[in-house]
Amino acid sequence: MTATTAPSLAQRRFTLPAAPASVPLARREARKLLADWLTEAEETLVDAALLALSELVTNSVRHAAITSPLSDIALTLTPDVLIIAVHDRHPTIPAPRSKAHADGSGGRGLAIVAALAEEAGGELRVVADEDALGKTSTVRLPR
Secondary structure, rough: OOOOOOOOOEEEEEEEEEEOOOOHHHHHHHHHHHHOOOOHHHHHHHHHHHHHHHHHHHHHHHOOOOOOEEEEEEEEEEEEEEEEEEEEEOOOOOOOOOOOOOOOOOOOHHHHHHHHHHHOOOEEEEEOOOOOOOOEEEEEOOO
């Protein structure tokens, strides 16, 4: 038996500069899309998706901008799951941290996204590109 992938109900891809202003831009774009795609009863999913997207884009901006001037963002809705993916061209594969940076400047974004996804019954995965020069951070949130 082979596994099948559920068909997309909707998908949107966009590219933003790896700059701080892109975080609220990505969130606004996603909020508009999700308002069209999801019902009011799925408000908790919208909130989780916007937080996850904000954290993933922030990571791309803060840690990958030096080698990746652009971040590619994809939102995909299937009957069962909302998938949020952020791709950059920085080779480091981050791992969720259990502690914030000593100076309080951050460091917990992936841990927050991983916990959020797990609580919802989903997952966070960070996968290297085939050429190992970039990565895609993907969060799957069940509907």
